[in-house]
Amino acid sequence: MERMIEVNLLTKRYGGTTAVRELTFAVRPGRVTGFLGPNGAGKSTTLRMVLGLDAPTSGTATVSGSPFRDRARGLRHVGALLDAGQVHGGRTAAAHLGALARSNRIPRARVDEVLEEVGLAGAARRRTGGFSLGMRQRLGIAAALLGDPPVLVFDEPLNGLDPEGVQWVRGLFRGLAAEGRTVFVSSHLMSEMEHTADHLVVIGRGELIAAESLAEFAARGTGAGAGVTVRTPQPAELTLALRAEGATVRPDSDRADAALAVTGLDAARIGALAHRHGVPLLELTPRSASLEAAFMELTSGSVEFPAGDAR
Numbered sequence: 001m002e003r004m005i006e007v008n009l010l011t012k013r014y015g016g017t018t019a020v021r022e023l024t025f026a027v028r029p030g031r032v033t034g035f036l037g038p039n040g041a042g043k044s045t046t047l048r049m050v051l052g053l054d055a056p057t058s059g060t061a062t063v064s065g066s067p068f069r070d071r072a073r074g075l076r077h078v079g080a081l082l083d084a085g086q087v088h089g090g091r092t093a094a095a096h097l098g099a100l101a102r103s104n105r106i107p108r109a110r111v112d113e114v115l116e117e118v119g120l121a122g123a124a125r126r127r128t129g130g131f132s133l134g135m136r137q138r139l140g141i142a143a144a145l146l147g148d149p150p151v152l153v154f155d156e157p158l159n160g161l162d163p164e165g166v167q168w169v170r171g172l173f174r175g176l177a178a179e180g181r182t183v184f185v186s187s188h189l190m191s192e193m194e195h196t197a198d199h200l201v202v203i204g205r206g207e208l209i210a211a212e213s214l215a216e217f218a219a220r221g222t223g224a225g226a227g228v229t230v231r232t233p234q235p236a237e238l239t240l241a242l243r244a245e246g247a248t249v250r251p252d253s254d255r256a257d258a259a260l261a262v263t264g265l266d267a268a269r270i271g272a273l274a275h276r277h278g279v280p281l282l283e284l285t286p287r288s289a290s291l292e293a294a295f296m297e298l299t300s301g302s303v304e305f306p307a308g309d310a311r
């Protein structure tokens with residue numbers, strides 16, 4: 001329970017809209033957990049409830065076993081980046097962080113440390129109103145790190161960052177997780193999470209779709225792309241042998257040559273079977289379903305404004 005974010009049957013309704021419906025999942029320390037869902041899926045609403053900024057209609061959200069709003073000196077317990085646009089533009093970066101440090105009883109020396117850590121040491125005396133989106137993200141991350149908290153929550157932290165910034169954030173998150181912290185990061189893009197997270201919580205239309213490792217999630221894709229591509233000069237014979245073993249065999253539609261797309265048997269078993277039947281193989285290529293394909297398939301029913309929607 002220590003350092004864990006636990007969400008249990010969490011529900012939030014706004015009038016007639018159910019933003020989050022009976023969500024249950026846990027976010028554990030020591031790894032980066034991605035919080036993924038299409039626009040409007042309820043990620044920000046969930047994070048606000050985890051942070052005690054919004055009250056659940058029903059259910060609970062706790063950090064290390066208790067609702068976060070109960071705690072004094074918040075930034076020492078949970079660091080959060082919510083909306084990078086929220087910073088008061090007239091203040092300098094150092095003054096902004098200094099005020100946060102004071103109100104959370106964090107030593108002033110941390111301000112310079114975190115500014116250094118996020119690469120803003122050179123901009124410490126500049127007013128944040130002139131910051132680029134990427135700089136505001138870095139400042140928001142600095143604020144999250146200020147209290148050296150065991151639990152960190154980031155809502156869309158990669159927004160506005162250039163490729164170098166993205167690399168830096170990924171390294172930072174990995175480092176925080178390796179120190180044994182809980183790191184929970186939201187995104188609406190699987191491509192962002194693929195190289196950032198170890199574990200995923202996926203939601204669509206406010207409901208839980210998956211809470212598992214990336215590998216487990218990828219394996220859910222029913223197929224677009226998953227399986228083994230096999231090429232042989234004796235396709236009819238191999239197809240019969242494969243079907244007898246329970247495999248599904250069809251022409252590989254991605255290929256102009258006479259390749260077969262096989263699912264239900266892995267490459268090793270297909271190779272051994274071909275050998276037993278004396279069928280030569282010209283190619284034997286495992287193809288993993290991409291995470292992106294699995295994400296699209298599993299959330300396709302829950303996109304708020306699908307492309308091509310005429311509304």
Ligand SMILES: Nc1ncnc2c1ncn2[C@@H]1O[C@H](COP(=O)(O)OP(=O)(O)OP(=O)(O)O)[C@@H](O)[C@H]1O
Pocket residue numbers: 014017018019037038039040041042043044045046188
């Ligand atoms: N204060 C509010 N009042 C009314 N409806 C709200 C409010 N906040 C969120 N919603 C609705 O709840 C749903 C979930 O919104 P939320 O912002 O949590 O989604 P999200 O997954 O963070 O999406 P995005 O990636 O677009 O930020 C949406 O349909 C949204 O319109």
